[in-house]
Amino acid sequence: MDSIFHEKQEGSLCAQHCLNSLLQGSYFSAVDLASIAQDLDDVEGAHMAEGGVDSVEYLRFQEQPSTNMDDSGFFSVQVISKALFVWELVSIPIGSSEAGIASVYPERECAFICNFREHWLTIRKLGNQWFNLNSLLTGPELISDTYLSMFLAQLQKEGYSIFVIRGSLPECEADQLLRLIPAVQTHPPKLLSDDAQSSNQKASTGVGVTQDDLQKALEASRGLTSGYKGDDELQAAIQLSLRGTENQVSEASEPVNQDELRRKREAFFNRQNPGPTQSSAASNQSTPSEVPSTSKEEEKRELSTAKERVESNTNNSAKTSTSPSCTVVAEQETGELLDSGMTESAMLEAAIKMSIESVEQKT
Structure with a gap:
């Protein structure tokens, strides 16, 4: 899974992370997307100016901030669609007639992008396996074909808008490797917020270990101490020494007959x-009790x-x-x-x- 391209969240650049994870490469930067957003603003402004530059609608449009981006790094769905169009890719809402049976058989598609408020994430097939490439995770999350439909349904229930990606995605190294060697994941990735909290706890204690690590170390120490052969040998030597001393004392304390x-x-x-x-001997024998x-x-x-x-x-x-x-x-x-x-x-x-x-x- 090391070959999978996955960008972690920086600021509010989730749209950039979503696109690059979908394309499996650093194809877009914040500047590129800002340029696309500015082009869209210019097109909308030109359309509003057709009614007159002195019109109330045009003046109100000029006073309002851009609807395609903001200072935090957020980009609108129009910016995402425009960026995909550069690669001859289109995003279609999963519930639309154009999406067809994508909601019934999602495993037949190649990728999905999902949006909730200001957050974007990518779900893509690499090789013959599906991966959740959410930038809020510490790494890619392996998703089975059976779980894919349930995962998408859960996202919709949480308020996400899901788009089906249609078109030819660019070739990538991860896609080729995973076709030959499928990925195996024993532990799912954590959320970056949980990982950061764990790191803060380690830093606050001044020691780079958690309670679980400390408990494991204590158990290992007890196992080594109980199984240490030198302790048994030492106890045996002490017992032998004590026995020898007792024998010497008993021998020395025997009274003279x-x-x-x-x-x-x-x-x-x-x-x-x-x-x-x-x-005298006879007298002694006659009184043996004396x-x-x-x-x-x-x-x-x-x-x-x-x-x-x-x-x-x-x-x-x-x-x-x-x-x-x-x-x-x-x-x-x-x-x-x-x-x-x-x-x-x-x-x-x-x-x-x-x-x-x-x-x-x-x-």
Whole structure:
């Protein structure tokens, strides 16, 4: 449809736009039509002067403004007819006998021009399709053959005078192209007034977008955000990190099994001094319901007992040893263990080490 010639409204030059759209080219200007209107005024003035230049009719005619044009750019139907005559075209009222069956079968004609008050518009066939070339529209409007008769009837109902164009219209590029490739129009053109109002709204907001454009942009943004893969990956990484932290906390917060530690300690002393330890173990087994105390005082008492047992073992080993310094070393090491504030497990390991050293010295 780009090949179709269509002039948009400028001032009140709708007659010029109507003719050029009909002929599919810039064949007439406002000056050309004004010249034709002036010629018609001269002819009418000459006719009125036949009754005398001093007659009342002639003087009144001279005082009145032109009926064929005005300062706004309006031109009369006589000017239009005179301009068409240059191209050997005639305009016939659709309801006249000369128009024949044009009102019944309008699709058989080649073009129509329509006038309402000071506005003119063209309806023309290009290729095998009809188009409304109204200069008040933003572009050509495609009209089907079925809708053509209803469209003309609607114009007549609104007060338009419709003229059938008879004669040979000049060849044009749009006519040739549309015979080969028919036009397809998905959205009809808007009125220039509506388009201008929309543009003013965009300018008043300071942003070249409408509410519809903004809504579409917001919906597209929501779709991209919801479908963004990075968000899912980030959430998964956070969950894994939290789980790892929970595992570390649970592992670090697990309490030391005091019973297991005490059993290991007693087993060690049983190996060093079987008699007293076995009786102690038996007493522990006889009262399984008693919960061992983990207070600091009890731990000190147990450490003192361990010291005594270690000293006893050290004294026994000293009797058979040729090096009396072992006893002094054992006492010093035991004292250091008690004074260092070591944990039970660390003391147990140190005591085991001391026992092994004493046994090695015996052998």
